[in-house]
Every structure is written in C-alpha cells, then in structure tokens.
Amino acid sequence: MTSADATSTTTTLVVGATGATGRWVVKLLLDQGQNVKVVVRSKKKMLNILEEMGTKDADRLSITEASLLDLSDAEMQDQVKDCNAVVSCLGHTLDFKGLWGHPRKLVTQATKRLTAAIAEASSSSTTSGNNQKTKFILMGSDGVANPNGQDDKRTSLERTIIVLLRLLIPPHPDNEKAAAHVHSLGTNHNNLEWAVVRPTDLIDGEPTGYFQLFDKPQGGLFGAGVATRSHVAQCMVQFILDQEKWEKYKGTMPVLHDIPTAAKSEL
Numbered sequence: 252m253t254s255a256d257a258t259s260t261t262t263t264l265v266v267g268a269t270g271a272t273g274r275w276v277v278k279l280l281l282d283q284g285q286n287v288k289v290v291v292r293s294k295k296k297m298l299n300i301l302e303e304m305g306t307k308d309a310d311r312l313s314i315t316e317a318s319l320l321d322l323s324d325a326e327m328q329d330q331v332k333d334c335n336a337v338v339s340c341l342g343h344t345l346d347f348k349g350l351w352g353h354p355r356k357l358v359t360q361a362t363k364r365l366t367a368a369i370a371e372a373s374s375s376s377t378t379s380g381n382n383q384k385t386k387f388i389l390m391g392s393d394g395v396a397n398p399n400g401q402d403d404k405r406t407s408l409e410r411t412i413i414v415l416l417r418l419l420i421p422p423h424p425d426n427e428k429a430a431a432h433v434h435s436l437g438t439n440h441n442n443l444e445w446a447v448v449r450p451t452d453l454i455d456g457e458p459t460g461y462f463q464l465f466d467k468p469q470g471g472l473f474g475a476g477v478a479t480r481s482h483v484a485q486c487m488v489q490f491i492l493d494q495e496k497w498e499k500y501k502g503t504m505p506v507l508h509d510i511p512t513a514a515k516s517e518l
C-alpha cells in the first residue's frame with residue numbers, strides 16, 4: 252500500500268457501492284482516474300448505475316459479486332490488502348426486511364470485519380517492508396454522538412427520541428455501534444487511520460454547491476439542515492486523495508452540512 256499523493260494512483264474498496272451515496276464515491280474516484288474495488292450483491296445493478304451516471308474509466312473498477320458478510324476472513328483480507336482506503340457507505344434497506352430482518356448489525360459487523368481484515372492484511376505486508384496505513388472511512392450520521400463526549404448535550408426531548416430510536420429502529424444502534432468501534436481503535440493504530448463522516452439529513456442531487464464540516468452536530472436533532480449525498484462522497488474522496496485534508500480530519504467524526512452557495516466550502 253502507498254499513501255496517496257498528488258501523483259500516485261490510489262486503490263479504494265467501497266462497500267455499499269450500489270447505495271445512493273456509495274455510487275457517488277465510486278463515480279468520483281473513477282472519474283479522477285483512481286482504481287476502485289467493490290463488493291456488491293448485484294454486479295448488473297452496479298454496472299447499470301454507473302452507466303446511468305455517465306461514469307468514465309469504468310475499466311478501473313473491479314467488481315466482486317457477493318453479500319459482504321458472506322465473505323470469509325481470508326476473502327475479506329484479500330479485498331482490502333492492496334487498498335489505500337476502504338470506504339463504507341452501507342445502510343439498511345428501508346423496507347421491513349431491511350429494517351428489522353437480519354443482519355441487524357450490518358454496519359457494525361462489516362466495520363469490525365473490515366478493520367480487522369485491514370489490520371491482518373497490513374501486518375502481513377508490513378513484514379514485507381511496507382508500513383503505510385490504510386484509511387478507513389465510515390459513513391455515519393449526525394444522530395450518532397461522538398464517543399469522545401465533545402458533542403453538545405442533547406435536550407431531554409432529543410435524548411428521549413434517541414432512546415426510542417435505539418429500541419424501535421435497529422439501524423440507529425447499528426450506526427452507533429459501528430462508529431463506537433471505529434472510535435475505539437484509537438489514533439495510534441499500527442495499520443489503519445480512520446474518519447467517521449456524519450452527514451445531517453440526506454438528500455439526493457449532483458455535487459454542485461458547497462458543504463462544510465463541523466466538529467459537532469449543528470442545531471437540533473431534526474430539521475437542522477441537509478447534506479447532499481454526492482457532497483458526502485466528495486468529502487470522502489477528498490479525504491482519500493488530499494493528504495493535507497486527511498491529516499486534519501483523521502481520527503475525527505466531522506459533521507457534514509450543505510451550506511448556501513454564496514458561502515464557501517471549508518474543504
């Protein structure tokens with residue numbers, strides 16, 4: 252593995268690549284001449300999506316057709332071993348089976364297994380003289396608190412709603428546990444560095460306009476703004492390709508909001 256710099260070509264594994272955000276990560280990386288690997292449940296769906304999006308350089312894409320959690324540990328290590336970055340945009344399908352069926356802990360299980368695979372695969376490559384760290388970038392949510400305790404305290408009504416979400420909507424505790432696991436890896440991990448991007452309420456759209464990163468949630472739990480999914484992807488791609496930005500945000504859980512076009516993006 253090599254660290255990304257202005258001249259190198261990177262390789263990124265994207266999981267949740269057919270999703271409304273993951274597809275933008277794949278497209279933006281391919282359009283910039285980067286190599287992308289995906290593990291998707293339907294290769295046909297992935298190819299159709301990329302064609303509809305007018306993606307360039309799709310020959311730089313390597314597709315494995317599988318349900319991610321069905322991969323063995325060795326297969327998972329094989330997926331991550333040559334990667335500069337691993338991006339997770341996984342999310343539960345918004346239907347009865349996706350919300351309440353199995354795997355209830357899709358994002359947490361995938362996060363634990365992917366980070367373990369990075370550690371294992373990197374240890375093997377470190378022994379062969381390569382000690383660069385892999386970037387693990389998780390899509391979270393601004394409804395997920397930063398375990399470092401530095402988010403503003405929620406109102407008692409918001410705290411009640413979060414408890415209800417935990418009890419009633421399994422994807423919410425799944426996102427919380429996944430972020431907590433990544434955070435627990437600390438900032439001195441031997442093999443990987445991480446960031447959890449926490450968008451506010453997601454909307455679809457082209458990556459026009461601007462977004463901004465904040466160190467904690469802005470406003471209340473609901474109706475505090477929107478985050479265009481393609482902006483979330485743009486942010487993740489910048490983390491992969493722009494080492495200066497990565498140095499600033501690695502080991503953090505920035506909250507992402509769209510901002511009015513008149514204002515300028517921090518990134």
Ligand SMILES: NC(=O)c1ccc[n+]([C@@H]2O[C@H](COP(=O)([O-])OP(=O)(O)OC[C@H]3O[C@@H](n4cnc5c(N)ncnc54)[C@H](OP(=O)(O)O)[C@@H]3O)[C@@H](O)[C@H]2O)c1
Nearest residue numbers: 267268269270271272292319341342391392450451452453
């Ligand atoms: N809604 C919001 O306002 C909001 C705000 C902040 C954060 N978030 C979080 O952001 C994340 C991504 O959101 P999104 O809207 O971009 O996601 P999305 O469009 O729902 O995409 C979900 C992705 O996960 C994959 N997936 C689902 N179940 C799977 C399984 N059992 N095994 C393997 N892959 C599976 C889907 O694959 P298939 O195409 O094969 O189904 C798809 O690629 C979610 O975790 C969500 O909770 C949401």
